Amino acid sequence: MKTVTAQDFAQMERRYRANLINSVTGLKQVHLLGTVNEGGQANLAVVNSVFHVGANPALLGVVFRPPRAENTTLANIRRDKEYTLNNILPGFYKQAHQASAAYEPNVSEFKACGLTPIYYEGISAPFVAESTIQIALCVSQELPLEVNGTTIIIGKITGISINKDIIAEDGYVDQHAAGSITVAGLDSYFTNEPLGRLPYTKE
């Protein structure tokens, strides 16, 4: 086994350290996050930090990097309050990855990456038409983290659009049937293989 300590982190080349820390915990869900800018233009970002906060009310969190001048996603969320999370499938993972590039704020990642925006009544933020699971959220709480300048946005799910074949009778969403992919680190994508569903545990 190779041992790496916190002291070693300080000596590491920046990209090496980022790859190590981003991938060491394993596979994560990955989404395209849709927002709209002031001029009504659709924007996309790739996020791998979506986490469950609660089911009632239905809340999800996303961690945002410290904002840079060119980052439009967090600014759009703060202004518009609405955003969407869309799963990524093998057929368009390369286009989805491209949406993480630092495009100028006036460039729509949908157009630049060859993905299709779709809008539903009453929701300002765009969804990804190619996705099989589309989630609409509105901001419930913003948590600035002093420890490293990142920001957690807690969003309330206001709607889910999903193929009915993907939801089981008990409400379980079948991510294998949905075709959702996962990611390790920031560049290594995986398809998913189910092992099985287990019954609720009892003593």
Ligand SMILES: Cc1cc2nc3c(=O)[nH]c(=O)nc-3n(C[C@H](O)[C@H](O)[C@H](O)COP(=O)(O)O)c2cc1C
């Ligand atoms: C696989 C992957 C996962 C990412 N996850 C996040 C994330 O969870 N939070 C974040 O702020 N940026 C994340 N990024 C970087 C953003 O996608 C990138 O900064 C993007 O340009 C932000 O969009 P914006 O410029 O429109 O704000 C990720 C990038 C990749 C490739």
